[in-house]
Amino acid sequence: MPRYTILEAPSNLGLKPTGVERLADALKNVGLPQSLGADYAGCIATRFKDCIAAGLVLDE
Numbered sequence: 001m002p003r004y005t006i007l008e009a010p011s012n013l014g015l016k017p018t019g020v021e022r023l024a025d026a027l028k029n030v031g032l033p034q035s036l037g038a039d040y041a042g043c044i045a046t047r048f049k050d051c052i053a054a055g056l057v058l059d060e
Contacts, residue, residue, distance in 0.1 A: 004036045008043035 008024040024043070027033075033040055 004038035005041050006033050006036075006038045007041040010043065 010021050010024050032038075
């Protein structure tokens, strides 16, 4: 049986916020990871300002 790992990368796909950026939370809330037997690897920052805040990019 294949093993799955979920890694969140929330994004509005470069568009104005319409709700798609909350899809990962919605899928977690309805139990998708559990139903797949998936491991959870966490969430990565997808907005440049989030990367700066996380120390991934220098704000110069």
